[in-house]
Amino acid sequence: MNFKTVIGLEIHVQLFTKSKIFCNCSTAFGSEPNIQTCPVCLGLPGTLPVLNEESLNLALKVAVALNCEIAEKIKFDRKNYFYPDLPKGYQISQFDMPLAKNGELYIISSTDKSLKKVGITRTHLEEDAGKLLHKEGNYSLVDFNRTGVPLLEIVTEPDINSPEEAYDFLSRLKSILKYLEVSDCNMEEGSLRCDANISVQPEDSDKKGVKSEIKNMNSFKGVRDALQYESDRQIKQIKKGDRVVQETRLWDETEKVTMPMRSKEEAHDYRYFPEPDLVYFEISKDKIDEIKSVMPELPDKRKKRFIEKFNIPEYDAAILTSERSIADFFDACALKINDYKLISNWIMGQLMEILNEKKIKLSELAISIEHFVELLKMVSGNKINSSIAKDVFTEMVESKKSPGRIVEEKGLAQISNEDELQSIVENVVKSNQKSVDDYKSGRKNALMYLVGQVMRETKGKANPKIVNEMLRGVLEK
Numbered sequence: 406m407n408f409k410t411v412i413g414l415e416i417h418v419q420l421f422t423k424s425k426i427f428c429n430c431s432t433a434f435g436s437e438p439n440i441q442t443c444p445v446c447l448g449l450p451g452t453l454p455v456l457n458e459e460s461l462n463l464a465l466k467v468a469v470a471l472n473c474e475i476a477e478k479i480k481f482d483r484k485n486y487f488y489p490d491l492p493k494g495y496q497i498s499q500f501d502m503p504l505a506k507n508g509e510l511y512i513i514s515s516t517d518k519s520l521k522k523v524g525i526t527r528t529h530l531e532e533d534a535g536k537l538l539h540k541e542g543n544y545s546l547v548d549f550n551r552t553g554v555p556l557l558e559i560v561t562e563p564d565i566n567s568p569e570e571a572y573d574f575l576s577r578l579k580s581i582l583k584y585l586e587v588s589d590c591n592m593e594e595g596s597l598r599c600d601a602n603i604s605v606q607p608e609d610s611d612k613k614g615v616k617s618e619i620k621n622m623n624s625f626k627g628v629r630d631a632l633q634y635e636s637d638r639q640i641k642q643i644k645k646g647d648r649v650v651q652e653t654r655l656w657d658e659t660e661k662v663t664m665p666m667r668s669k670e671e672a673h674d675y676r677y678f679p680e681p682d683l684v685y686f687e688i689s690k691d692k693i694d695e696i697k698s699v700m701p702e703l704p705d706k707r708k709k710r711f712i713e714k715f716n717i718p719e720y721d722a723a724i725l726t727s728e729r730s731i732a733d734f735f736d737a738c739a740l741k742i743n744d745y746k747l748i749s750n751w752i753m754g755q756l757m758e759i760l761n762e763k764k765i766k767l768s769e770l771a772i773s774i775e776h777f778v779e780l781l782k783m784v785s786g787n788k789i790n791s792s793i794a795k796d797v798f799t800e801m802v803e804s805k806k807s808p809g810r811i812v813e814e815k816g817l818a819q820i821s822n823e824d825e826l827q828s829i830v831e832n833v834v835k836s837n838q839k840s841v842d843d844y845k846s847g848r849k850n851a852l853m854y855l856v857g858q859v860m861r862e863t864k865g866k867a868n869p870k871i872v873n874e875m876l877r878g879v880l881e882k
């Protein structure tokens with residue numbers, strides 16, 4: 406029997422505001438524990454929450470980007486549960502009147518590689534809880550700095566049918582969130598968290614399987630691995646004739662298994678009720694128009710434009726637009742030089758390589774668009790060959806000097822002058838008789854060796870194309 410996997414995701418995104426959602430405390434990460442707190446976020450009696458407007462603005466940007474229906478009126482509710490890192494005994498969230506509903510995000514189907522829609526059920530604002538640090542010796546410490554940091558919860562429809570699709574969804578969502586500059590999406594620091602609901606059912610049946618909820622995944626790869634494990638586990642269970650139980654399971658990253666945590670709670674267990682300290686908020690059409698007017702061009706649209714306008718391959722366009730800073734860099738270069746494929750090759754090659762190697766962002770790399778373009782113009786104008794250009798690039802990053810200056814200081818300009826190359830070519834031919842004989846007896850790749858010798862003699866500065874032609878001229882005389 407073949408099985409179908411059905412997955413829905415629940416994502417929590419920490420919004421990039423300076424202060425918390427209902428008070429003025431800072432949201433900075435990594436401070437000394439419990440210094441970013443006040444009576445409001447500590448839940449002391451007699452305090453009143455006030456909504457941070459910026460958190461609403463950022464949440465609206467996401468709702469617009471995900472093509473959601475945005476509510477005209479929203480309400481906050483108390484979600485009651487006891488937890489040591491939740492000093493109020495309830496979390497302010499949204500229950501029946503969320504910020505937005507019925508959105509969509511397109512991913513690549515893992516079965517036929519076509520575009521596939523994943524519905525966004527809802528997205529709403531809520532406050533984060535604190536952080537528990539479990540210590541050896543059976544005690545825990547609590548840090549309330551995170552209590553009250555604004556979170557945007559995004560819930561998808563169960564439209565995802567494989568761990569790969571879940572991975573693709575998360576990657577695309579992250580790319581959009583970063584384009585919108587609403588979150589740094591750092592999973593290690595907890596600013597993007599993902600839980601997943603997963604069930605399996607026979608492929609030819611409409612009857613839904615029993616789902617489990619997986620928590621504690623700390624990377625996109627972790628999500629993919631946990632879902633694969635869980636899908637396999639449920640299928641095995643059914644094949645054995647056992648029942649799958651509805652429960653919450655924890656992913657164990659070291660053991661690569663999911664473990665039962667507790668039976669799953671239902672919405673009614675939380676006894677939601679309207680937050681009496683906050684009014685209803687109306688979201689005007691003007692407000693939404695204002696948000697729309699400052700929306701950046703999002704990754705999918707930008708990718709399409711790159712393909713159409715710059716005539717570069719889809720593969721290049723996808724890589725170049727996956728991050729906004731890289732796409733901006735490409736756009737800026739394209740205004741100054743029109744060899745678009747050359748720009749693309751250099752960004753995807755040298756530039757991204759150095760970013761990966763140094764594990765830094767483009768903004769942290771000391772290279773200006775002017776210098777980068779100057780280097781590309783030297784390559785396309787045959788002033789330097791591409792192997793020298795790579796060395797010049799490395800030097801540019803280290804010294805911040807312009808490529809022109811580096812080439813001049815180090816005497817790296819390409820030698821394309823045949824008179825200058827003539828004697829070197831003749832010498833190489835004279836002193837490599839064996840390769841010359843090989844070439845003449847039909848081993849054409851002996852030519853490569855001879856070109857290499859000329860390149861060595863000129864310390865890599867000769868124009869390889871011209872050397873190639875000259876050698877052939879001499880050999881075929």
Ligand SMILES: [Zn+2]
Binds near residue numbers: 425430441553
């Ligand atoms: Zn506070």
